[in-house]
Amino acid sequence: MADMRKSKFSEEQIIGFLKQAEAGIPVAEICRKGGFSDATFYKWRSKFGGMDVPDAQRLRELEAENAKLKKLLAEAHLDMHALKSVLGVKR
Secondary structure: OOOOOOOOOOHHHHHHHHHHHHOOOOHHHHHHHHOOOHHHHHHHHHHHOOOOHHHHHHHHHHHHHHHHHHHHHHHHHHHHHHHHHHHOOOO
């Protein structure tokens, strides 16, 4: 399942780090000052690169909604399979 941890950094902070790199500050320096790894920076850049803060916030909202919908769908499938086995219905 996807990693559902809440980032300790806000969208504003993440976009700010990305903009610093765009302005020419070395990635290693940004990571050291921000307290995160190079890998995290590059993951953020691949996900949020070119976005503004409202775009990044909307992306996170859509990802959360998508996760809820996937959970509902999985639960519905489990319910269907349980009913089929109780009623003896074959596929």
